Amino acid sequence: MSRTALPEPLAEGYSRFVNQRAPAEQALYQQLGQGQSPHTLVLSCADSRVDPATIFGAAPGELFVLRNVANLVPAFDRYSDDGHEGSEVGGQGPLTATAAGLEFAVGHLRVSCILVMGHARCGGVAAALHQCHHPEIAEDKGSGRYFIDRWVGQMTDDGRQVLADHPGADADTLQQQLEFRNVRQSVERLRSYPFIASAEAEGRLSLHGGWFSITDAALWWMQDDGSFSSVEA
Ligand SMILES: [Zn+2]
Structure with missing residues (x-):
C-alpha cells in the first residue's frame, strides 16, 4: 500500500462524506x-464504540469532544503550580492534554454543559481493576502496558474502594461498578478546577455524568445521588 494514498476504509468513508454529507451541509x-x-463539552473514552456525535445525533460545531482512555479527569492538584507540560506529579507523567481542553472549552468557548461519559466493557477500567489485583507497575517502556498502567493508575484508589464495597462480587459487577464510580469521581474532580467551579457557581455551567451500554445502545444518566438510570428517549 502506498503511504501517499488513504487506507481503503478511510478513503471509502471520505468519499461518502464528500459526495453526500458535505454538499448537504455546505x-x-x-x-x-x-x-x-459548541453548547457542550463531552469527555468520553477513546473507545471506537462510543462516539458522542453519533449518540447525540450532533452536527459539526455542536459538541466539543475530549477523548482519553477511560474518560478520566485528572485531579487539578496533580499538576505542578505552573501546570507545566512534562511535570511529573505523583509519578503519573504529563496529564495536561485533558486539562487544556477543559480550560479552552470552559474559559474561551464558554460551553454551558460538561458531560463525562463512561461506557460498558471499558478496557481502561478493566486495566485499572487488573492493576488493583496485580499492583506491580511495569517499569519497562516496551512492556506494552507501561503508559496504560500509568494513566489508569489514577483510578486504582477507586478500584480498591469498589473491591472493598462489593466483596465476593463477580467480575462483570466489579467492572460496571468501577465504570460508574469513575464517572462520578471524574465529575467531582472537574470541580477541583477553579475555572470550572466558578463557572458552575455563576450558574453558567452544569456538570453531568453518563454511561453508554453499547450492546443495547442505551444511555444511562447520573442522578443527584450518584446512581445511574437509563434515559427514556
Ligand atoms: Zn473505555
Whole structure:
C-alpha cells in the first residue's frame, strides 16, 4: 500500500462524506469556518464504540469532544503550580492534554454543559481493576502496558474502594461498578478546577455524568445521588 494514498476504509468513508454529507451541509461548514460555539463539552473514552456525535445525533460545531482512555479527569492538584507540560506529579507523567481542553472549552468557548461519559466493557477500567489485583507497575517502556498502567493508575484508589464495597462480587459487577464510580469521581474532580467551579457557581455551567451500554445502545444518566438510570428517549 502506498503511504501517499488513504487506507481503503478511510478513503471509502471520505468519499461518502464528500459526495453526500458535505454538499448537504455546505452552508453549515461555511458558517463554521467563521468560528465555533459548541453548547457542550463531552469527555468520553477513546473507545471506537462510543462516539458522542453519533449518540447525540450532533452536527459539526455542536459538541466539543475530549477523548482519553477511560474518560478520566485528572485531579487539578496533580499538576505542578505552573501546570507545566512534562511535570511529573505523583509519578503519573504529563496529564495536561485533558486539562487544556477543559480550560479552552470552559474559559474561551464558554460551553454551558460538561458531560463525562463512561461506557460498558471499558478496557481502561478493566486495566485499572487488573492493576488493583496485580499492583506491580511495569517499569519497562516496551512492556506494552507501561503508559496504560500509568494513566489508569489514577483510578486504582477507586478500584480498591469498589473491591472493598462489593466483596465476593463477580467480575462483570466489579467492572460496571468501577465504570460508574469513575464517572462520578471524574465529575467531582472537574470541580477541583477553579475555572470550572466558578463557572458552575455563576450558574453558567452544569456538570453531568453518563454511561453508554453499547450492546443495547442505551444511555444511562447520573442522578443527584450518584446512581445511574437509563434515559427514556
Ligand atoms: Zn473505555
